[in-house]
Amino acid sequence: MDATELNPILKRGENISVEFKRCGVQPEMDTFETVCSFNNRFGGSIYLGVLNDGTVEGVDRGQAIAIERNLVNVVGNPKLFNVAPAIETERIEYDGKLVIRVWVPAGPAVVSFKHVIYDRVADVDRRITSETQIAQMHIRKQNHFSEQRVYRYLKPSDFRFDLLPRVRKMAALKTPGHPWAEMDDMELMRSADLYGVNYDTGEEGFNLAAVMLLGKDEVISRIAPAYKTDVIVRRENLDRYDDRLIVTTNLIEAQAQISEFAKWYLPDRFMLEGDQTVSPRxxxxxxxxSNLMIHREFVSPYPAKFLILNDGIHTENASKAIFQGQLAITSFKPVSKNPFIAKFFRNIGLADELGSGMRNLYKYSKPYSGKDPVLDDGDVFEAFVPVRWVEGGTAEGDATIRDETARDPNETVHDLHEQENDPDETVNGLHEQENEQVNDPHEQEYEQVQAPSREQLILDLIRENPAITYHGAADILNVSYSTVRRGFQALRESGTIERIGSDRRGTWRILTPSQPSHE
Incomplete structure (x- = not known):
């Protein structure tokens, strides 16, 4: 914001989302009462260095850093705020004077300051003491969707519009004749409610849902810096992990990456549904x-987690709950927490109607593991689906179920630091994930024909870098992780290569006919 944009705000004066505050060495306590009330209502901006009548007095430039630091320290003090509200600060030059703007978004929870709840009524911060009024504030919070927050200065160049052709194709596969197929990029964004007007604020532009679904990685990291999904396999190395994937990209590619990673580590079993064979896994x-992608609170600093442990699959994500406790299939009443994102996922076939996810988990968990899932809602939504691990290629206690993905005990464990140093060293994205999932009856025959050239390329990579990892090779060869891993395993089984040292820090060695393997 600059002086030109600030000037009409000063002329209009204080209102439900604008407050002026004089500020000396540090903000007064009534500043934090306004932070509390803005969080509890629709959000708003506090302008430090401005008098009640709109006159700009300015703040001492030498105190600017101390003022900003004090704001952060106070809102993060659990003795003052029961829940830390989000704030952002911005310095504005106006007629040679410095104004500090404190932006407070509407938060997902009702916040109190010094054990007092404040609400914004017109241009007043009002104390709320009535139980009825407090209950109404909680109800209002249920109707606030952070995904609808508009960012006026976002441009089309801030988005991955290169994904839209694939989005159109997925929508057409889900619904033949889908209208998105004939729309240009901006028409599609408007149709999906990713660009429009926020009628709470009157602002027009791309919203948070658009950022999370299609934003470039650097845009997502600036708007939602705490957003990430931590995918961990912890079955053997219980002190740390066996493998790990940290996903911070857009929701469409994140969904594909996490799904492919999970399918590699979880046993697959098939069941008959009518005359169709389906995979409960x-x-x-x-x-x-899909639940991690759709029904999470993106303004929360709590990271989403997808954990594969010895007892099964655990997921966790920040939630805007209207119910606290374990969910039951017989009494569950679904409520959409991000309706724009949910609608987008339904259009492209990655989700079904509201409530179908829970029904499917109950329907397929029994044939997959013999047990029901456990779902707990609250500030953090937690899901648990048991897994019946397999030995010798068949499920324990069920010789009729076929397992497709027994875990390879020799698989390289990927170190977190190694992955952080190479941000591209992750499971490949949407394009390869779809290719991997297609159940092509000629796939095995095709790979037998192509294997020698792929294996030769792998040997060349090992000659250049004996410490190369599966992910690194997949990135260079532009194939999926599972494909390159099969190539390495074929070379090991044929006695062409061997692993020297530990899985994490070891190297590969190419064997000659006269060299025995030490594995």
Whole structure:
């Protein structure tokens, strides 16, 4: 914001989302009462260095850093605020004077300051003491969707519009003749409610839902810096992890990456549904991952988690709950927490109607593991689906169920620091994930024909870098993680290569006919 934009705000004066405050060495306590009331209502901006009548007095430039630091320290003090409200500060030059703007978004929870709840009424911060009024504030919070927050200065260049052709194709596969197929990019964004007007604020532009679904990675990291999904396998190395994937990209590619990663580590079993063969594992993964993508509170600093442990799959994500406790299939009443994102996922076939996810988890968990899932809602939504691990290629206690993905004990464990140093070293994205999932009856024949050239490329990579990882090779060869891993395993089984040292820090060695393997 600059002086030109600030000037009409000063002329209009204080209102439900604008407050002027004089500020000396540090903000007064009534500043934080306004922070509390803005959080509890629709959000707003506090202008430090401005008198009640709109006259700009300015703040001492030498105290600017101390003022900003004091704001952060006070809102983060649990003795003062029961829940830390989000704030952002901005310095504005106006007629040679410095104004500090403190932006407070509407938060997902009712906040109190010094054990007092404040609400914004017109241009007044009002104390709320009545139980009825407090209950109404909680109800109002249920109707606030952070995904609808508009960012006026976002441009089309801030988005991955290169994903839209694939989005159109997925929508057409889900619904033949889908109208998105004939729309240009901006028409599609408007149709999906990713660009429009926020009628709470009157602002027009791209919203948070658009950022999370299609934003470039650097845009997402600036608007939602705490957003990430931590995918961890912890079955053997209980002190740390066996493998880990940290996903911070857009929701469409994140859904594909997490699903592919989970499918690699979870046993697959098939069941007959009428005359069709279905995979309970794939359906369970789809529902759990889609829930992490759709029904999370993106303004929360709590990271989403997808954990594969010895007892099963655990997921956690920040939630805007209207119910506290364990969910029951017989009494569950679904409520959309991000309706724009949910609608987008339904249009492209990554989710079904509201409530279907829970029904599918109950329907397919029993044939997959013999047990029901456990779902707990609250400030953090937690889901647990048991897994019956397999030995010798068949499920324990069920010789009729076929397992497709027994875990390889020799698989390289990927170190977190190694992955952080190479941000591209992750499971490949949407394009390869779809290619991997297609159940092509000629796939095995095709790979037998192509294997020698792929294996030769892998040997060349090992000659150049004996410490190369599966992910690194997949990135260079532009193939999926699972494909390159099969190539490495074929070379090991044929006695062409061996692993020297530990899985994490070891290297590969190419064997000659006269060299025995030490594995």
């Amino acid at each position: 794939d359906i369970i993964i789809r529902e759990l991952v």
